[in-house]
């Protein structure tokens with residue numbers, strides 16, 4: 001029988017009627033039901049699937065309606081220039097890296113960066129120096145690097161052309177970016193910020209400040225992750241006028257020549273949403289989030305991350321639910337899913353939920369009840385017996401050198417002491433465990449085996465084989 005399996009699969013998923021504590025931020029269309037303008041967009045969701053036809057503007061040379069929209073976007077985020085990205089923050093990271101750096105530049109980068117940053121580093125042939133995340137021993141989870149460590153790396157590597165940081169990280173946690181930017185200016189370093197999870201920052205005083213406001217040179221934010229915008233949409237913001245010419249060039253190289261007007265319309269709607277509703281909606285949402293956070297923490301089963309330390313600030317519209325030692329974040333994720341709650345992601349110690357104004361109070365209540373009823377025996381797991389911080393990168397070749405060397409496939413268990421030929425990335429969230437050119441350690445092998453055993457998707461591993469450099 002002739003079928004369209006993907007359509008069947010999507011229908012099956014919709015039929016489950018899950019509670020979406022995940023992206024996209026419009027939560028299955030609800031975000032567009034906020035008012036008549038949004039409803040109009042929903043109504044035209046297929047007929048509006050246009051590209052640069054007569055009467056509509058060209059994204060690569062905006063002169064009319066897109067020019068007007070981009071000016072509105074620039075104003076609301078207070079930037080020198082802003083762009084609509086139709087190829088996700090992934091393309092934004094490429095554009096930022098190509099615009100800010102030249103081949104062979106040394107740069108400082110957070111090890112916990114997204115894979116698109118690593119790909120940009122490889123393609124631009126940069127020399128990365130990594131900043132390790134700080135491991136919160138209490139939770140055995142790497143959260144954000146401490147700014148002291150970042151600043152120390154900057155002082156040790158004064159010849160670096162710039163620094164690339166993730167703000168906030170996947171857990172909604174931010175370090176004191178302002179302090180780092182001040183240091184970077186002192187050392188004449190460019191500050192590139194992947195703020196994919198922070199498109200809403202700065203629009204309510206109870207949210208962290210935006211990276212743009214704090215003075216980063218160039219920033220990418222994903223509209224689709226936290227705002228009512230379609231999947232794949234993002235904004236690129238330039239604060240540094242000197243970069244504009246190059247950003248224009250690389251924007252054109254890394255963007256589709258058939259940009260979807262549905263995407264651009266939804267990005268425009270998100271900008272409008274921020275302008276009109278953000279202050280009020282985020283105030284309400286944070287109240288609800290804080291209320292249920294307290295209730296969940298009072299269960300004394302899990303801990304919704306809430307550290308109040310001087311050097312971190314958190315996005316209060318996101319829950320990172322940490323399970324006690326000896327229990328599994330992945331098993332809690334599966335349990336929530338079994339109860340029709342779709343989380344954003346999990347790792348061995350936590351589950352991340354992206355919460356929105358478009359999630360109802362009933363949905364928060366259901367989350368609370370499901371967590372309350374969780375039989376902790378069922379999420380026990382003592383197979384994870386090593387510490388994340390033991391997985392330190394040992395660089396033997398630069399990533400762009402290793403990527404072009406001859407490779408062979410080898411069983412993971414036999415790879416200790418070999419050099420990795422391919423990025424090995426557990427997903428989500430897409431943080432590299434090993435980059436090309438790095439020594440494969442016992443700890444990395446254990447982590448790969450842990451992912452395989454627990455059905456955690458891991459790119460760069462084909463069944464139980466990985467690519468290593470041939471002649472080492």
Ligand SMILES: Cc1ncc(COP(=O)(O)O)c(C=O)c1O
Nearest residue numbers: 087088089090114194196222232
């Ligand atoms: C921190 C970070 N940066 C960049 C990206 C890439 O965004 P996109 O998939 O929208 O291209 C992601 C995606 O999850 C991310 O988490």
